[in-house]
Amino acid sequence: SHGTHCASTIGGTTYGISKETTIVAVQVLSCRGSGSTAGVIAGMEWAVDDSKKAYRGGKPAVLSMSLGGGSSSLMNKAVKDAVDKGVVVVAAAGNDNADACDTSPASAPLAITVGSTDIFDRKSSFSNSGSCVDIHAPG
8 A cells, every 4th residue: 555655665674764763554544545534633643642652752753644635624733733742744745736735634734745756856747736835755
């Protein structure tokens, strides 16, 4: 799945960019990619709470959110709540060649929203864009 691919890019023991990272998987969508805003928010809240547990040792935490849907004030508030508790939120801009500001969590002001670039380091044809995108990366 996409989440597994992203997790291995981040923390894979052979090729991961941060091999000492602890990955905590939180499934918020079905195997077919469907789910609810409430389910995603519940997963976010669980992950934020878990990141603050003593056994985590006070290490920094990042929510990597390679998902999105229509604009949601509730989702964007959940991003704000996570950041207010010290958790960095990274959100995919989306893959609809549309305005990322029309989707959540990409439109959350405190999320680091990432668009996709192609092999020529240009915006991928499918990547969402707009003022809500903070950075682009190969995708």
